[in-house]
Amino acid sequence: MKFFLDTANLKEIQEAVELGVLDGVTTNPSLMAKEGIRGLDNIMAHYQQICELVDGDVSAEVIGTSYEEIVREGEALAELHPNIVVKVPMIREGVKAIRHFADKGIKTNCTLIFSAGQALLAAKAGATYVSPFVGRLDDIGHDGLQLIQQIVDIFSNYGYPTQVLAASVRHVPHLIQCAELGADVVTCPLNVITGLLNHPLTDKGLAAFLADHKRVNG
Ligand code: E4P
Numbered sequence: 001m002k003f004f005l006d007t008a009n010l011k012e013i014q015e016a017v018e019l020g021v022l023d024g025v026t027t028n029p030s031l032m033a034k035e036g037i038r039g040l041d042n043i044m045a046h047y048q049q050i051c052e053l054v055d056g057d058v059s060a061e062v063i064g065t066s067y068e069e070i071v072r073e074g075e076a077l078a079e080l081h082p083n084i085v086v087k088v089p090m091i092r093e094g095v096k097a098i099r100h101f102a103d104k105g106i107k108t109n110c111t112l113i114f115s116a117g118q119a120l121l122a123a124k125a126g127a128t129y130v131s132p133f134v135g136r137l138d139d140i141g142h143d144g145l146q147l148i149q150q151i152v153d154i155f156s157n158y159g160y161p162t163q164v165l166a167a168s169v170r171h172v173p174h175l176i177q178c179a180e181l182g183a184d185v186v187t188c189p190l191n192v193i194t195g196l197l198n199h200p201l202t203d204k205g206l207a208a209f210l211a212d213h214k215r216v217n218g
Helices: 010-019 029-034 040-053 067-080 092-104 116-125 134-139 144-158 172-181 190-195 200-217
Strands: 002-006 024-026 057-061 084-089 108-113 129-132 163-166 185-188
Touching: 002 010, 002 190, 010 040, 010 190, 024 185, 040 057, 040 067, 057 108, 067 084, 067 092, 084 092, 092 108, 092 116, 108 116, 116 129, 116 144, 129 144, 134 144, 134 172, 144 163, 144 172, 172 185, 172 190
Parallel strands: 002 024, 002 185, 024 057, 057 084, 084 108, 108 129, 129 163, 163 185
Antiparallel strands: none
16 A cells, blocks of 8 residues: 655655655645745745655645646646646546556646446546545545545456546544555554554553663663
């Protein structure tokens, strides 16, 4: 399973790189705004910086919603760095653009997936990744993990090469359950990845080992 960091924060990305477990990064316009990145030149420069930090796919989202805008923006993003994956919303014009990008060999991540039908359509169009949003479905009383299961099953039935990128993953149990269900990738904040480190028995066991060593060796 690949671990992607869901952030535009360079410090957090650097920290995950140093941990040695990072396979890629996903961003979205809200995460870019959170870092105060504004204006096209700054936005492009920021994506460039992220790509230089991470040896893996970096999703950069288009803002346009017409086919022409999505294609223009996506092609400019793809030219920026070989790590860029063009993130395209699950809308009619987005699906058409995903087919265009697939035909040109440009990688895509179809975002804002909330149903199995949407995921199937994106896979048919040739998306590299689909991003079902687990947490946002849970937020409205649906079962986000059930959607992951459905999409994994459908893609496996037909051998689609599109990867299931579980997004909006909010806590450690989400991540573990996505792994159990066979999601290809999980994207989440840094605290979810570092949360995997924690177990009270590890802390207790280590303290006892060190205390015993000190008692005998001084
Ligand atoms: C996906 O790529 C999105 O950036 C993200 O996972 C959304 O997460 P949120 O619902 O916690 O904002």
